[in-house]
Structures are given as structure tokens and as C-alpha cells.
Amino acid sequence: xxxxxxxxxxxxxxxxxxxxxxxxxxxxxxxxxxxxxxxxxxxxxxxxxxxxxxxxxxxxxxxxxxxxxxxxxxxxxxxxxxxxxxxxxxxxxxxxxxxxxxxxxxxxxxxxxxx
Amino acid sequence: xxxxxxxxxxxxxxxxxxxxxxxxxxxxxxxxxxxxxxxxxxxxxxxxxxxxxxxxxxxxxxxxxxxxxxxxxxxxxxxxxxxxxxxxxxxxxxxxxxxxxxxxxxxxxxxxxx
Numbered sequence: 001x002x003x004x005x006x007x008x009x010x011x012x013x014x015x016x017x018x019x020x021x022x023x024x025x026x027x028x029x030x031x032x033x034x035x036x037x038x039x040x041x042x043x044x045x046x047x048x049x050x051x052x053x054x055x056x057x058x059x060x061x062x063x064x065x066x067x068x069x070x071x072x073x074x075x076x077x078x079x080x081x082x083x084x085x086x087x088x089x090x091x092x093x094x095x096x097x098x099x100x101x102x103x104x105x106x107x108x109x110x111x112x113x114x115x
Numbered sequence: 116x117x118x119x120x121x122x123x124x125x126x127x128x129x130x131x132x133x134x135x136x137x138x139x140x141x142x143x144x145x146x147x148x149x150x151x152x153x154x155x156x157x158x159x160x161x162x163x164x165x166x167x168x169x170x171x172x173x174x175x176x177x178x179x180x181x182x183x184x185x186x187x188x189x190x191x192x193x194x195x196x197x198x199x200x201x202x203x204x205x206x207x208x209x210x211x212x213x214x215x216x217x218x219x220x221x222x223x224x225x226x227x228x229x
Contacts (some may be wrong), residue, residue, distance in 0.1 A: 004157075035217065043204055045158070045220035091157050102171060103148075103218060105157030 003027075004094050004106035011111050013082045020067070021077040021109045023092030032096035034075040035103070036066065039089040048090075051075055082113045117141070119221035121207050127227045133195035136224045140188070140209030147184060148218060149192050150206040158206055164190065194226075202228045 003026040013019035025034065036048045051059045051066045059066040067076040079086055092106045120139040128134050140147050146165050150158035161180065163171040166187040175182065179198070184190040194201055204225050208218040 037220075042222070043225065044222045045206060045208070047217050047219060050217055093157070102160055102163070105159070107155075107157055 004092055004104055006092055006106035006109050008109045009107075011109055013079075013086075013111065013113055015084060015113055015115050016081055018078060018080045019082055019111065021079070021090050021092075021111065023075045023077065023106060025073050025075060025092075025094045027073075027094065027096045029096035032094055034066070034068070035093040035095070036064070036075075036077045037091045037093065037105075038086075039091060039108070041088070045091070049077070079111075084113050084115060087111060087113045119207055119209055119219055121205075121221035121224055123224055124222060125225045125227075127229065128197055129229050130199055131196040133193065134197050134226065135194075136192045136205050136207075136226075138190045138192070138207030138221060140190075140207070141219055144209035144211050144219075145187070146210045147190050148208040148210075149182060149190070150208065152204040152206055152223070154203070161192070197226075197228045199228050202226055 005024045007022055032053045034051045038046045038048055049059050049061045049064045049066050051068050058068050063080045065078045067078055089108045089110050091108045093103050095103045122137050126134055148163050149161040151161055152158040160174055162169055162175045162182050164184045167184050180194055182192045204223045206220050206223045208220045210216045210218045
């Protein structure tokens with residue numbers, strides 16, 4: 001069974017500082033994909049970044065990077081130079097073949113950026 | 116390119132009443148998903164369509180929930196009758212290439228059942 005764990009219900013970060021949001025996963029499938037989504041208070045889920053299990057390098061998208069440690073089954077999101085607009089819920093998600101391509105989401109981390 | 120469109124954005128109904136949500140996916144996306152998101156939790160899949168075929172509806176409470184995607188484009192999710200516990204945000208998402216690509220979400224419909 002798929003499982004995504006986000007152990008940080010809430011995080012604070014000072015504006016312009018970097019922050020790491022933790023995510024661990026559990027799957028027996030060698031082929032899987034990991035996603036991070038941002039959900040502001042408006043409710044829309046915004047795709048941020050994707051990491052495939054066979055990707056050789058950690059994914060990066062602008063200020064977002066994914067610290068992918070396959071042996072530890074972790075896929076932490078790093079946000080550099082935090083901005084006030086980064087305040088939102090952040091969800092880690094995974095898709096694998098044994099789940100028939102179903103995407104399973106974690107419980108989320110609420111990030112608050114402090115001016 | 117237009118994103119995933121959902122309507123209505125908000126809905127308040129009394130229990131035992133029916134309710135329907137509509138979703139229009141991104142153009143060219145064959146796979147469409149309906150999720151339910153309870154307060155403080157991540158989205159949970161209700162049903163996944165590939166074109167007009169429902170390929171995963173294992174989490175859909177079929178006694179009261181139904182969905183359709185007749186022409187393989189837009190979709191409707193219905194609840195009849197609604198219960199208090201159905202209060203949640205209902206999210207629609209779409210992706211291309213049989214769900215192996217990134218899912219893009221609509222703004223969601225916030226349902227409150229009184």
C-alpha cells in the first residue's frame with residue numbers, strides 16, 4: 001500500500017530565508033513519481049515540482065528544489081528565499097504503478113512566512 | 116491555455132438534498148480525476164476517468180455518489196442525498212497520457228451541508 005508521511009503540521013520561516021518541508025514515502029514499486037503541490041487559502045492545488053524515481057538528478061524549479069534521497073525514501077521540498085506569498089499548505093504526493101497510477105497525498109504542512 | 120474549470124465554487128445545501136458539481140478539464144487531457152478534501156487533510160481520490168471510462172472508482176461511495184463523463188471531456192459529480200459528512204472541498208484534476216503525467220487541479224467546489 002502507498003503511504004506518504006508529512007511529519008510537520010506547521011512551519012514558520014523568516015522572509016528571505018530557506019525552508020525545508022519533510023516528506024517520506026513507502027512503496028515497494030521501483031517505478032514511482034513524487035510531487036509537491038501548494039494550496040493557498042483560495043483552495044486551488046498548484047503543482048510545484050516532480051521527481052521520478054529513476055531521475056539521476058534532484059529536480060529544481062526556480063526557487064523550489066527537491067532533496068531526493070532514494071535510500072531513505074525521502075523527498076523533501078526546499079524553498080529558497082522565502083516570500084510572503086509562499087504562505088500556504090504544502091502537500092507531498094506519490095504515484096506508483098502498483099497503485100494503478102493513483103496519486104496518494106500526505107496530510108500537508110502549513111507554512112507561514114514571517115516578515 | 117485555460118486551466119481546469121469547476122463550478123460552482125461554493126454550494127450550501129440542506130441534508131438529504133441533491134447536489135451536482137461540474138468540471139471541464141484542460142484541453143487535450145484525457146484523464147480526469149475527482150477528489151474530496153476534508154478540512155485539514157490531503158485530497159482523496161473518488162474516481163478517475165480515462166476518456167469516458169471510469170478506470171478507478173473504488174473510493175466512490177456508490178450508494179449516494181455518481182459521476183459521468185459522457186463525451187470524454189467535461190464531467191459531473193453528483194451526490195444524492197447529501198449527508199452532513201459530505202461537507203468538504205471537491206477538487207477536479209486532469210492529466211494527459213493515461214495519468215502518467217502531472218495532474219493539474221481546478222479551484223474546487225466548497226460544499227457545506229447543513
